[in-house]
Amino acid sequence: MRSASRKTTLLLLALALCASASLIAVDKAKSKSAAAGRMEEEKRALHALNRLSFGPRPGDVEKVRAMGVDKWIEQQLNPSKGDDAALEARLAPLRTLHMSTREMMEEFPPPQVIRAIAEGRMSLPSDPQRRAIYEAQIERYKRRREQQQKEAASGNNNASAAGEDAKGGEGDRKDMDPAERAQRREARMYAELKSEGLLDMTPEQRTAEIMKMSNDERRALARGFSPEECEKVFSEFSPQQRETVLALINPQAAVVGEVQQAKLLRAAYSDRQLEEVMTDFWFNHFNVFINKGPDRYLVTAYERDVIRPNSMGKFKDLLFSTAKSPAMLFYLDNWQSVGPNSEFTKNGPQRRGNQQAGAGRNRRMNQGGFGRGQMGRHRYPGMGQPPSGTGMPPAGGQQDQMGQQRRQQQQNRRSGLNENYARELMELQTLGVNGGYTQKDVTEVARVFTGWTIKQPRQGGDFDYEGRMHEPGDKVVLGQTIHDGGEGEGRKVLEMLARNLATAKFISTKLAQRFVSDAPPPALVDRMAQTFLKTDGDIREVLRTMFKSPEFWAPEAFRAKVKTPLEFVASAVRATGVDVQNAAPLVQALNRMGMPPYGMQPPTGYSMKAEAWVNSNALLSRMNFALALGGGRMPGVKFDPQTVLRGAPPPEKSDAALALLEDALLSGDLSKQTHDIIKKQLDNPQVTGRLLDDPQRAPNLGMIAGLILGSPEFQRR
Amino acid sequence: MSITRRIFLKNGALAIVATTAVPGFLRRAAFAAETAAGKKRLVVLFQRGAADGLNIVVPHGESAYYAMRPSIAIPRPGRNESALDLDGFFGLHPSMSSLKPLWEQEHLAIVHAAGSPDTTRSHFDAQDYMESGTPGVKATEDGWLNRALKAPSGADAAKAPSPFRAVALGTSLPRALAGTQPAVALNNINEFGIGGRVGAPAPIAPTFEAMYAQSVDTVLHGTGHETFEAVRMLKSADPARYTPARGANYPNGQLGQGLRQVAQLMKADLGVEVVFTDIGGWDNHVNEGGSQGQLSNLLRQFSQSIAAFWTDLGDLGADTVLVTMSEFGRTARENGNRGTDHGHANVMFVLGGPVKGGKVYGRWPGLDSSQLYEGRDLALTTDFRRVLGEAVARHYGNKDLDTVFPGFENSPQKFLGLLG
Numbered sequence A: 001m002r003s004a005s006r007k008t009t010l011l012l013l014a015l016a017l018c019a020s021a022s023l024i025a026v027d028k029a030k031s032k033s034a035a036a037g038r039m040e041e042e043k044r045a046l047h048a049l050n051r052l053s054f055g056p057r058p059g060d061v062e063k064v065r066a067m068g069v070d071k072w073i074e075q076q077l078n079p080s081k082g083d084d085a086a087l088e089a090r091l092a093p094l095r096t097l098h099m100s101t102r103e104m105m106e107e108f109p110p111p112q113v114i115r116a117i118a119e120g121r122m123s124l125p126s127d128p129q130r131r132a133i134y135e136a137q138i139e140r141y142k143r144r145r146e147q148q149q150k151e152a153a154s155g156n157n158n159a160s161a162a163g164e165d166a167k168g169g170e171g172d173r174k175d176m177d178p179a180e181r182a183q184r185r186e187a188r189m190y191a192e193l194k195s196e197g198l199l200d201m202t203p204e205q206r207t208a209e210i211m212k213m214s215n216d217e218r219r220a221l222a223r224g225f226s227p228e229e230c231e232k233v234f235s236e237f238s239p240q241q242r243e244t245v246l247a248l249i250n251p252q253a254a255v256v257g258e259v260q261q262a263k264l265l266r267a268a269y270s271d272r273q274l275e276e277v278m279t280d281f282w283f284n285h286f287n288v289f290i291n292k293g294p295d296r297y298l299v300t301a302y303e304r305d306v307i308r309p310n311s312m313g314k315f316k317d318l319l320f321s322t323a324k325s326p327a328m329l330f331y332l333d334n335w336q337s338v339g340p341n342s343e344f345t346k347n348g349p350q351r352r353g354n355q356q357a358g359a360g361r362n363r364r365m366n367q368g369g370f371g372r373g374q375m376g377r378h379r380y381p382g383m384g385q386p387p388s389g390t391g392m393p394p395a396g397g398q399q400d401q402m403g404q405q406r407r408q409q410q411q412n413r414r415s416g417l418n419e420n421y422a423r424e425l426m427e428l429q430t431l432g433v434n435g436g437y438t439q440k441d442v443t444e445v446a447r448v449f450t451g452w453t454i455k456q457p458r459q460g461g462d463f464d465y466e467g468r469m470h471e472p473g474d475k476v477v478l479g480q481t482i483h484d485g486g487e488g489e490g491r492k493v494l495e496m497l498a499r500n501l502a503t504a505k506f507i508s509t510k511l512a513q514r515f516v517s518d519a520p521p522p523a524l525v526d527r528m529a530q531t532f533l534k535t536d537g538d539i540r541e542v543l544r545t546m547f548k549s550p551e552f553w554a555p556e557a558f559r560a561k562v563k564t565p566l567e568f569v570a571s572a573v574r575a576t577g578v579d580v581q582n583a584a585p586l587v588q589a590l591n592r593m594g595m596p597p598y599g600m601q602p603p604t605g606y607s608m609k610a611e612a613w614v615n616s617n618a619l620l621s622r623m624n625f626a627l628a629l630g631g632g633r634m635p636g637v638k639f640d641p642q643t644v645l646r647g648a649p650p651p652e653k654s655d656a657a658l659a660l661l662e663d664a665l666l667s668g669d670l671s672k673q674t675h676d677i678i679k680k681q682l683d684n685p686q687v688t689g690r691l692l693d694d695p696q697r698a699p700n701l702g703m704i705a706g707l708i709l710g711s712p713e714f715q716r717r
Numbered sequence B: 001m002s003i004t005r006r007i008f009l010k011n012g013a014l015a016i017v018a019t020t021a022v023p024g025f026l027r028r029a030a031f032a033a034e035t036a037a038g039k040k041r042l043v044v045l046f047q048r049g050a051a052d053g054l055n056i057v058v059p060h061g062e063s064a065y066y067a068m069r070p071s072i073a074i075p076r077p078g079r080n081e082s083a084l085d086l087d088g089f090f091g092l093h094p095s096m097s098s099l100k101p102l103w104e105q106e107h108l109a110i111v112h113a114a115g116s117p118d119t120t121r122s123h124f125d126a127q128d129y130m131e132s133g134t135p136g137v138k139a140t141e142d143g144w145l146n147r148a149l150k151a152p153s154g155a156d157a158a159k160a161p162s163p164f165r166a167v168a169l170g171t172s173l174p175r176a177l178a179g180t181q182p183a184v185a186l187n188n189i190n191e192f193g194i195g196g197r198v199g200a201p202a203p204i205a206p207t208f209e210a211m212y213a214q215s216v217d218t219v220l221h222g223t224g225h226e227t228f229e230a231v232r233m234l235k236s237a238d239p240a241r242y243t244p245a246r247g248a249n250y251p252n253g254q255l256g257q258g259l260r261q262v263a264q265l266m267k268a269d270l271g272v273e274v275v276f277t278d279i280g281g282w283d284n285h286v287n288e289g290g291s292q293g294q295l296s297n298l299l300r301q302f303s304q305s306i307a308a309f310w311t312d313l314g315d316l317g318a319d320t321v322l323v324t325m326s327e328f329g330r331t332a333r334e335n336g337n338r339g340t341d342h343g344h345a346n347v348m349f350v351l352g353g354p355v356k357g358g359k360v361y362g363r364w365p366g367l368d369s370s371q372l373y374e375g376r377d378l379a380l381t382t383d384f385r386r387v388l389g390e391a392v393a394r395h396y397g398n399k400d401l402d403t404v405f406p407g408f409e410n411s412p413q414k415f416l417g418l419l420g
Helices: A004-020 A023-036 A038-052 A060-067 A069-077 A085-091 A101-107 A111-118 A128-153 A161-167 A178-200 A203-212 A215-224 A227-235 A239-249 A251-269 A273-285 A295-310 A315-323 A326-331 A343-347 A355-365 A402-412 A420-429 A439-448 A487-499 A501-515 A522-534 A539-547 A565-576 A584-592 A616-630 A641-645 A654-666 A672-682 A701-709 B002-019 B024-036 B063-068 B094-104 B123-132 B144-148 B154-158 B205-214 B218-237 B254-267 B294-319 B384-396
Strands: A452-454 A463-465 A475-477 A480-482 B041-047 B057-059 B090-092 B108-115 B166-169 B184-186 B274-279 B320-326 B346-352
Touching: A038 A060, A038 A069, A038 A273, A060 A069, A069 A273, A069 A539, A085 A251, A101 A295, A111 A128, A128 A239, A203 A239, A239 A251, A251 A273, A251 A295, A251 A565, A251 A584, A273 A295, A273 A501, A273 A539, A295 A315, A295 A326, A315 A326, A315 A420, A315 A487, A326 A452, A420 A439, A439 A475, A439 A487, A475 A487, A480 A487, A487 A501, A501 A522, A501 A539, A522 A539, A565 A584, A565 A616, A565 A654, A565 A701, A584 A616, A616 A701, A616 B184, A616 B218, A641 A654, A641 A701, A654 A672, A654 A701, A672 A701, A672 B205, A701 B205, B041 B123, B041 B144, B041 B254, B041 B294, B041 B384, B057 B108, B090 B094, B094 B108, B094 B294, B108 B384, B123 B144, B144 B274, B144 B384, B166 B254, B184 B218, B205 B218, B254 B274, B254 B294, B274 B294, B294 B320, B294 B346, B320 B384, B346 B384
Parallel strands: B041 B274, B041 B320, B166 B184, B166 B274
Antiparallel strands: A452 A463, A475 A480, B057 B090, B108 B346, B320 B346
C-alpha cells in the first residue's frame, strides 16, 4: 500500500536502466521522486536507522518517517527508562545477566571453587541441580589430578596431555590399563547410541536423560557430537535447559555463552537501539577480553553496571567507572601493580598483627596466571576460542592446575610496577597514541594507580584501594605535579585526561568513524571536540552535534560504512524479522567471521574500519550466513516470510517477490546490477527449485532473501 | 581472469613436461614460467604462549642449566631419555627426534638466544610486537609479513597477483598479515566456498560471484573478486587430490592438519608465497615436564608436523623456508611447581632448501647468574628481525628491509649467514 508509488518509481528506475542505462532517464526518475518529497525523507530515515540502530526492521523506515526523523533521533538520544518488555522477555531465561559476579561464581563454579571443595575447604551446595553441576566438575578435577600424579610417578606416558588440551578432549591415553580403556570405550559407545536417541526426544526428556548420565558419558557425548549435531541437540532446548546442560559440562562456558547471546539479542530486539550501539561502542573502546581468567565472570557486570548506564552520559563517568571496575583492573593487570617503594614492597605482603589480611593479599597478588587455555590458536579476531555459547563445548581441563600454579607463583612472582593500564589508559582510552605523552608519563601514571586493586578477584570481589601497595611521593603527569595523595591521585589524573583537548579529539574521531565514515571530515571532528570540551565531555551532546551536522547527512556519507560482522548479523536478523529462539548460532556465525562477542584479546578493541572486515574468509562466511538464515538452516533462528510480507499475500511471480524483498530488506536500494543478477538466477529452475512444468509453485522467498542479504549492497549501512 | 588462465596454461605445460618426452623449447618455456612467477616461499610458524627454548634446544654443556632445573632438565646425551646431541654443547629435546634427520641433512638451522628485544613479559604485547615487527611501537597498523610481500616485478607486474599469495590458516587474518597487500584467510580448504564443501555444486555461488564481480563498490568488489577467484582456483586445482607424499605422516592436531593443507596449496601450484600459521599451548607454568610430560607431548606434535611437511613438500622444499618464533622464552630456573615463568630470549628454527643447516647460530650468552637477563632469563643476543630479515631478503627476495622492519638497522653484513 504505502509503497505503491515507490514501487512505480523503482519500476520506472529499473525499466529506464534496463532499457538503455540512460543517465537522463535515471535523473528523470530521481527528480521525480525528489519532487514527491518522499524519497528524500525516506532516505534520511533509512540513513538514520542505519547509523543509530543495528539496522531497520520491517516497517521501521515508515515509522521513523511518520514520526519525523529528527524527533526519532531525539528519542533515541533520550531513551525512556521504561522497560523494553519484548526484549526483557527474551533475556529473562539467561539468568546470569541479572546475577552479581559472586552469585554467578556460586551457581557456575570456577575451577578454584571446585578445587576448594575437592580438597575439603568448602562444602557442596544442597540444591540438587547446583549440586549436580558441582559434582560433575569435582569428578573431572579429581580425575585430572589422578592423571597428573600418574604421569609424574610413572615414566610411561606417551599421553598427549597438551594435545588433548588443544583439542579440549580427553582421548584414550596409552598408559591406561586395558580395563579402564574398555570402560571408556563402553561409555563412548553408550553415549553414541544415546546421542542418536537424544535427537528424537522431547527437550524435557533430553534434559532428564543428560542429567542422569555419568560424567564419562556426558563427556563422551559432548565429544561425539559434531558442531552441527550440537546445535541440533541444543536448538530445541529452552534457554534454561541449555544452561543446565551446558553448566554440567562446562560452567564457565555457560556464563560466557549467556552474555554473548544477550549481546546479539539486545542488538536485534532492543527498542533503545542507540543505547545499544553506544554500549557496543564503549565496550569496544574500553575493551576487556572475556577469556582472560576471571574476566569470564566479570564482563557481564562490567557491561551492565559500568558501560551501559554511562553510554550516553559524561565521558568522565565512564573513565572513572572503568578504572575502578574489576574487569578492567584484572584485564590490564593494574590490580597487581605495586609501588617499588610502597609498604607492601618494603615490609612484605604480611602486615604484623593482621596476617589474615596480608595472606589474602599475597594470594591475590599471585593469581594473575595466564592459563594455558587462554592462548587461543590465534590472537586476532576470533580464532581458536571454543565456540562458547553454542552447543557443547569441549570439556577441556585448562584451569585445573591453578592450585599448584597459585602456590608456585606465590614464590616466584616479583611484585612491582605494572604499566599496562597506565599505557592503555592514555594510548587507547583518552589521549590517543599521538596525544602528547611520553614513556615517563606512562611510568608516572602507573605509580599514581598503584593500590587500585581488587578484593579477591577470583571470588567476585569489587574494587579496593590498598594504601600499602601505593607508591608514595609526588608524581608529575603531563607536566603537572600530582601531590602525594593516595587514591585521590588517580582521580586527579583521570580528571585531567578527561578534560584534555587530545582526548576530546580522539573520542570525537572515533565516534565520527563509527557514525559517519572511516575517514571522517576533520571539520566535523573539530566541532564535536569543541562540544566535548564545552560540555565537560557530555557524550549525548557530542552525538547531537554530529547528528545535526551537514557532514552526517552528506550524500557521500550514505552507505559509506561497511558493516562489521556484528552489524551485519544483527542487521540481517532485524531486516528479516526472524524470531531468534536461540542466539547461539548467531554467536557462532560471528566466531566464523572473526568477531566473537567480547573476544578481542588486545586492548585495542575491534576495528571499525572496512579493511579489517573485508577478507575472503569473512565474506564467504557472510554469504553462507545469509543463505542459512534465509533458508531456515539455522537452528533456533526461524525466517517467516510473513514478517516481511506484513499481511500482504505471498507474491506468485518471482519478479514481484524480488521487488518486495528488495523493498523490505534494503528499502529498494539495490543496484541495477545486483537486481538483474538475482532476477536472472530466479529464472533458472536449478536455482529456484521450480520445475519448468510447475510455474505455479510460489517463489522461494527465503532463498531470495538470502541472496539479497549476501549482496554487496547489504554489507553496507 | 588472467591468473586463472596463466595457471591453466602453466599446469598444462607442466603436465606435458611430466607426462612424456617434450620438445626442449617447451620444457624450457615451462621452467622459465616457473622462475618468472617467483616461486620463493616463506612459511612462518608462531608458537603462541612463550615456548621454553631452553628445554627445546638444550644447552647440555652448561652445568648451570642442570643446577637451575633440578626436576625438568633434559639429561645429557648418552643417558636414558636424554637430549639428542647436535654439536657437543646443544641437544634437541628427545621427543623431537623427527627433526634430527633434517639437521643431519643440513636443512635445519637453529638460532639460540633470539627473540624480541622488548622487555615486556605480557603475551599480548609481545605477540603484537613480533607480528607488527616493531617492538615497543604499538601504533603500527600492519604486520611485517604483509609488508614483506614484494611488489610484482617484470612480467608479473601486469598480472593480477594470485589470491593465494599470502595465506593465513584461520578465520581471519593474523596481525602479521594485516596490511595493504591482499591476503587470504582460510580456515579449512574443504569448506572454503559457498554452501559448504569445495566441489559440491552450489547453484547459488555464481550468483554471488556475479554480484561482487559487477559491483561498483570498490572495497567489496576487490575482495569479492579475490575471494571468488580463490574459490574457483581452489576448485579447479582441487588440492584435495594432492594426498601427502609417502612418508609424510602428519600427526593429528591443528598444526599438522594446517601444514598438510599448506602443502596441498603449494603443490596445487596456487601461487603461494607467504604463509602464517601458529600453535598454542606453550605456557607451562606448572608441571612442564622434562623428557616426558606436557612440553614433551607438544614438542612431539610440533616436530612431527614440521617433519611431515618437509617430507610432503619434496622438490618444492628447495624453494621453501620455514621459520619458527615465539613471543618470549621462559625463566632459566624452574619454578616451585616444576614449571617455568615468563622469560626473555628463546630459540628459533629455520628449515629449508637454501638453509645452511646443521649449525646452531647466534652468540650463546651463558647461563651463569651474572649472564642472565635481569638475573633470571636467557639474555638476548639475536634480534628476531635479524633472522626474519635474512629470510625475507636473501630467500624471498624483498631487499627493502627498512620497510619490512622500520626503525631496525638490518644490513646484509649483519645477517647470521643462515642462507646460502
